[in-house]
Amino acid sequence: MTEPVAAVVPAQRWQPGFLLTMVVMAALLAVAPFAGIYPVFLMKALCFALFACAFNLLIGFGGLLSFGHAMFLGTAGYVCAHAAKVWGWPPEAAILAGTGAAATLGLVTGLLAIRRQGIYFAMITLALAQMIYFFCLQAPFTHGEDGIQSVPRGRLFGLLDLSNTLTMYYFVLIVFIAAFALIYRVIHSPFGQVLKAIRENEPRAISLGYDAERYKLLAFVLSATLAGLAGATKAIVFQLASLTDVHWTMSGEVVLMTLLGGMGTVFGPVVGAFIIIGLENYLAAFGEWVTVITGGIFVVCVLAFRRGIVGEIMAWWSQRKS
Secondary structure (H helix, E strand, O other): OOOOHHHHOOOOOOOHHHHHHHHHHHHHHHHHHHHOOOHHHHHHHHHHHHHHHHHHHHHHHHOOOOOOOHHHHHHHHHHHHHHHHOOOOOHHHHHHHHHHHHHHHHHHHHHHHOOOOHHHHHHHHHHHHHHHHHHHHHOHHHOHHHOEEOOOOOEEOOOEEOOOHHHHHHHHHHHHHHHHHHHHHHHOOHHHHHHHHHHHOHHHHHHOOOOHHHHHHHHHHHHHHHHHHHHHHHHHHHOEEOHHHHOHHHHHHHHHHHHHHOOOOOOHHHHHHHHHHHHHHHOHHHOOHHHHHHHHHHHHHHHHOOOHHHHHHHHHHHHHHO
């Protein structure tokens, strides 16, 4: 008989450094619209930052590389948009429906893929994501290449009018901060400590009595759920659900965001998402060359900053303290 996980792996408390950084980040984001930064850009960046954080939970702390995470982002977006526009659901219910759909899809995908490792796991997720993409392309209620357009933002809990851009922005900010704090607690919980132990040495974790597949499945479902929350929120923000969000390039883009910011770090995916979305926004005039530019930046970062931006900063700070 093995001891309960909580008795074997103690939970870590909220670290003062994290809390301070979190407060500073939240304060900067709260005043950003008044500093001349467009709220629409910020909302897009926050949605993708949450998407990248969800992906980082899987690859950075679980050691599982998924090439199909866009299916959770896109599926949640379609379900949320359909619920809000066709069924007339309020935004909070539509977002919950989209998130629930992503969680269900994550459970099914995880049950099929979690028994495989390495490239086989990645290829299974990619294959399933392509199936979802073609389903969204052919299904009548998704409207093919046009997507679901003119999705109503509605009134949050019947009180707050989300058609107001600032109201919508602060709602997105609250969703992001809450999800970000949840991810931090998961990482530093007994569950998160065991998950990292499995990532580092799975046979040893199994020999200690931990069910590695169950832990990885739970991490996969949680990652898919949070990715779905990002996709559903994004559908309400932009009043659109389209094939772009379920395309394989979106899965590649979230990998880029995570690696650029720092895989396995808490704040790295946020930094990576803001950089990539910022480049796409401010270099839009270059058209297709934006992809070439971001690809070049990715190559440079992989060669020069293998830990990612935040990872390199943390390594430098640790060396300085020692």
